[in-house]
Amino acid sequence: MKKINIILFLVYFTLGLSQEANLKDLYSKKEYDKAIKLAQTNLISSPEDFETQLMLLKIYNSKCDYPAANALLTKMDSSDAKFLIESLKTNYGLGNTKEAKRIYDQLIKNSKNEVLKNELLKFGLVTGLDPIYDDWKIKETQNIVFHFQQSVSAEKMQNIVASRQKAFEKINNFFNSVLPKKIDFFVWDMEESYNSYLKTNLGFTFAQFCISHNRINQSPGHEIAHNISFWKTPEQKKIIFINEGIGVYFDQQGNNRLEAAKEAYRKDPANIKEIWQNKRRAEESIMYPIAGAFIEYLIQYDKEKFLQLTEDQTYENAVKVYDEKIDKLIEDFLKTLESH
């Protein structure tokens, strides 16, 4: 009898362990939907299993499904740092900024782990939870929360608020995306690219959390387009050539995109297929205008197909979406660039 119990225990123990390993494995492979199903199955037999709950919470956050994460959060409670970090992400992702700030401050105060603390400080700088933003001016519209560095003049602020809100409406008229919160739109009073606080070049977008950091002299729509196109499908497969083309096409500058692309192409007759597949890098000053005009070309060709390409931007997906005609489309586009 005892023997059987031991065997049963061993079987149960090994099964339990392998399920946990499986869950982590699926998560690291980004197979979120499978991981969610497995975690939910595990939770039926042991609903209070904190490790599985925490894993599920992490998966929801990585999938940018903040409402599902929030529903799970209400059933959990812990002062464990790993749990608080997930709770921080969920709250920020839903736009519960006050609660996110409270958790953030608590984590920073109590954190004894230097690596974790550094990660948190980086997160705070990008999300606006860091105290350096305490004296920034905040303006809010229907879709955007603006954060202005103190020195930005009232006139510039007004101009940026109006033009960016308008850009949001125009761009989302096209995509019809649903964002989980307003875009946190940071405007630094600087024209040069390198930002020494963030230790990176501006502008950039962190679409998972609807955040953009901008220079004062950026186009109205570029960073907003990155946020909106991402939320068409948060599991988007992003490729730099298509993604930046979207940024350029929707920048709301009113430039002649074809002319700009022709000029770039004259300087460097870039091979689109190689750049698209990341086999060759091209200077931003060449790639951006060409990508912008190419997106214009694809949208005029077929909007629905273009929307499918937005979700999975790989060249391989384009072959499928455009019924194996993508090489011909690239060829025709290049002819328009070569024409006078």
Ligand SMILES: [Zn+2]
């Ligand atoms: Zn961009």
